[in-house]
Amino acid sequence: MRTDKILITGAGGQLGTVLTKQLQEKHGFDNVIASDLIINSSFEGCFEVLDVTNFDALKNCVLKNEITQIYHLVAILSAKGEEAPLQTWDINMGCLFNVLEVSRLCKIDKIFYPSSIAVFGDNIERDNTPQSPNLTPLTVYGISKASGENWVNYYCNKYGLDIRSIRYPGVVGYQSLAGGGTTDYAVDIFHKAVREEGVFSCFLKASTQLPLIFIDDAIRATIELMDAPAQNIKIRTSYNLAGFTCTPEELYNAIKQVYPDFKIAYYPDFRQVIADSWPNSIDDSSAIDDWNWKPKFDLESMTHVMIKELKKKFKATIV
Numbered sequence: 001m002r003t004d005k006i007l008i009t010g011a012g013g014q015l016g017t018v019l020t021k022q023l024q025e026k027h028g029f030d031n032v033i034a035s036d037l038i039i040n041s042s043f044e045g046c047f048e049v050l051d052v053t054n055f056d057a058l059k060n061c062v063l064k065n066e067i068t069q070i071y072h073l074v075a076i077l078s079a080k081g082e083e084a085p086l087q088t089w090d091i092n093m094g095c096l097f098n099v100l101e102v103s104r105l106c107k108i109d110k111i112f113y114p115s116s117i118a119v120f121g122d123n124i125e126r127d128n129t130p131q132s133p134n135l136t137p138l139t140v141y142g143i144s145k146a147s148g149e150n151w152v153n154y155y156c157n158k159y160g161l162d163i164r165s166i167r168y169p170g171v172v173g174y175q176s177l178a179g180g181g182t183t184d185y186a187v188d189i190f191h192k193a194v195r196e197e198g199v200f201s202c203f204l205k206a207s208t209q210l211p212l213i214f215i216d217d218a219i220r221a222t223i224e225l226m227d228a229p230a231q232n233i234k235i236r237t238s239y240n241l242a243g244f245t246c247t248p249e250e251l252y253n254a255i256k257q258v259y260p261d262f263k264i265a266y267y268p269d270f271r272q273v274i275a276d277s278w279p280n281s282i283d284d285s286s287a288i289d290d291w292n293w294k295p296k297f298d299l300e301s302m303t304h305v306m307i308k309e310l311k312k313k314f315k316a317t318i319v
C-alpha cells in the first residue's frame with residue numbers, strides 16, 4: 001500500500017479552503033498539496049501555483065509530488081459562467097479533461113469531482129428531485145457539470161479509474177465568501193447581518209426555495225464518500241446530496257431571531273431564472289443507502305454556527 005499523497009486543485013475556493021485543512025489533519029501536512037492560480041497570504045502547508053488548463057504543468061506537479069489522489073475543485077460557477085459561456089465551457093471542461101487524462105497516465109488511485117444541483121433543469125420534479133431524471137441544465141456551468149458527470153463515468157468504465165462525485169446543493173460557510181454562484185446570497189446575507197451595516201439586497205425572490213448545505217456537512221460528505229469501500233459506490237456519475245432546504249425569507253427570519261433590526265429588500269435579477277430551474281429539495285436516498293450519508297445541520301443549527309463564527313472573525317479583523 002502506498003502512502004496517500006493528495007493534490008487539491010482550486011484549493012483557494014470556498015470548498016477548497018476548508019477541505020484542505022481537513023485533509024491536512026487526516027493525512028498530515030506533507031501529504032497534502034494545495035494548488036491554485038495564486039496563494040492566499042494566510043495559507044499554511046504545501047502549495048503549488050498551478051494552472052490546471054496547462055496539461056504539462058498538471059502532469060509535472062503530479063509526478064514531482066508523487067500524487068496518488070486528486071480532488072479537482074476548479075470551476076467557474078453558475079452566475080459568473082453566464083458572463084462568458086464559451087470561456088466557461090473551455091475552462092470547466094478543459095481542466096476536467098486534463099485531470100482525467102493525467103490521472104489515467106499517472107495511475108492515480110482516487111479522484112474526486114464536484115458536481116452540482118445546477119445539472120437539473122426545466123424537466124424535473126422540483127420537490128424531492130430524483131437521482132436520475134433527464135438533465136436539461138439552463139446554464140453553461142450546469143451543462144459542463146452534466147457533461148463532466150458523463151465523462152467521469154466514461155473514465156471509470158473504460159479505464160477503471162476510481163472517481164467519485166457529489167452534486168452539491170448551495171454550500172454555506174463562514175470561512176470565505178462564495179464565488180459567483182446563484183446560491184451566494186445565502187452566504188452574503190450572514191456577512192451583512194453580522195456587520196450590522198444596513199439593508200441586505202437579495203437577488204432572489206423571497207419565496208425561492210433551494211437546497212442548501214452547511215460547509216461542515218459538505219466537507220464531511222466529501223470525505224465519507226472518498227473513504228467508502230469501492231464496492232459501495234454504485235453511482236459513477238454523481239450522487240444527489242441533501243442538507244436542508246429553505247427560502248431567502250426563511251433564512252432571513254432565522255437570522256432575525258438574533259438580529260431583530262436586520263432588514264432585507266428583494267431585487268430579483270438574472271439569477272432568479274437560474275434558481276427557478278433548480279430543485280426545491282433533493283432525494284438523496286442513494287447516498288444514504290450506498291455510503292450512509294446523513295446531514296447534521298438544519299437551518300437553525302447552521303445559522304447559530306454561522307453567526308458565532310463570523311462574529312469571532314470580524315472581531316479579530318477589527319482588533
Ligand code: AKB
Nearest residue numbers: 077078116181182183
Ligand atoms: C452555484 O450557485 O452556482 C453553486 C452551485 C449550486 O453549484 N453554489
